Amino acid sequence: MHKGFPANLRRLVHHYPSTSRAAEALGINRQQLNKYLSGLSMPSLATLRNIAAHFDLEPDDLLLPADRFAARWRPPMRIEGLPPRMRQAVAALLENMAQTRSTLSRFCGCYHVCIPLRTNPDRIGRAYTVISQEGDLTLVKTIMFATSRGELPGSRQPIKIDGIAQWLGERIYITDTQNVGQPNARLQSIALYPPALPSMPFLTGLLMTTNNARTRPIYSSPIVFKRLAGKKPKKADIEACGVFYRDDPRLDPAMIALLDGGSSSL
Structure with a gap:
């Protein structure tokens, strides 16, 4: 029923520097997150709600077919071509804006x-x-x-x-x-x-x-x-x-x- 979920989650996690950073931001164990990403496991309803809220989505959005989800979710902005330290600083600001958007x-x-x-x-x-x-x-x-x-x-x-x-x-x-x-x-x-x-x-x-x-x-x-x-x-x-x-x-x-x-x- 939820075969689109792993692909949708991978699309979301892709915008973090690493899976570890994504797991930390989502409050999920990295090994467990990898199981979600590979389709070996599905999160509980409570965890699904937390993931959706983190990205300002509804739980049902995460279960959409991958093509419909791609049209539903707008990825965060990126700034390319900056020196590494500046890129990290700008990425941190963009990440904070994404995380506090609902606030x-x-x-x-x-x-x-x-x-x-x-x-x-x-x-x-x-x-x-x-x-x-x-x-x-x-x-x-x-x-x-x-x-x-x-x-x-x-x-x-x-x-x-x-x-x-x-x-x-x-x-x-x-x-x-x-x-x-x-x-x-x-x-x-x-x-x-x-x-x-x-x-x-x-x-x-x-x-x-x-x-x-x-x-x-x-x-x-x-x-x-x-x-x-x-x-x-x-x-x-x-x-x-x-x-x-x-x-x-x-x-x-x-x-x-x-x-x-x-x-x-x-």
């Missing part, structure tokens, strides 16, 4: 993001961020408007920033870049705490950013993400971004309070 999926959605402006602490910048997943990758796209007082968000071209998220140590880490290779290039790192209660809409943390320009040194700032209703971007939410004074009624007082509370404990 990060809880945070997929649309957000308003607020941060104090370093050049003017009386003002708050509000951006729009979408967290989504493609395969094993958790992607972060941010749109922001560098508006001045009295300007509407649409009066300037939006700044678009792409990043990637990792789940490590009960925190979300986001790394994004902007204008790489240009004089105004920027690299940002964000560490976020998930909410204490699932019903809370806020992610709080710390942003650290650096610029190519020598006049703009590395600095850090508290940052707050507020989850918005719905799973698809809304034009009104994007247009609500820009630069505001702290006492502007359009800003959420709860976000301002969280910003003023700081994130030094990170």
Whole structure:
């Protein structure tokens, strides 16, 4: 009944550096895993569920005919041609993203993001961020408007920033870049705490950013993400971004309070 299972499992295990590494990641004895791979043995239902969950699959997916399974499962990304040490580092990041994909999926959605402006602490910048997943990758796209007082968000071209998220140590880490290779290039790192209660809409943390320009040194700032209703971007939410004074009624007082509370404990 389950003749497709060994081939499907071999396809999954093939993306680990070795059978030993796969067995360790799956929490299975290596000798037992080899029996599954060769078709000499079938896992218990509990083990089958654990294997499926590890790869973000359903148990029935593992029992599909090999051709149907190949169409169902998307293998993790690989980066070829790197030096061995760099390849190991990138592989470890990709593997972590694959293993924590289901955890990060809880945070997929649309957000308003607020941060104090370093050049003017009386003002708050509000951006729009979408967290989504493609395969094993958790992607972060941010749109922001560098508006001045009295300007509407649409009066300037939006700044678009792409990043990637990792789940490590009960925190979300986001790394994004902007204008790489240009004089105004920027690299940002964000560490976020998930909410204490699932019903809370806020992610709080710390942003650290650096610029190519020598006049703009590395600095850090508290940052707050507020989850918005719905799973698809809304034009009104994007247009609500820009630069505001702290006492502007359009800003959420709860976000301002969280910003003023700081994130030094990170």
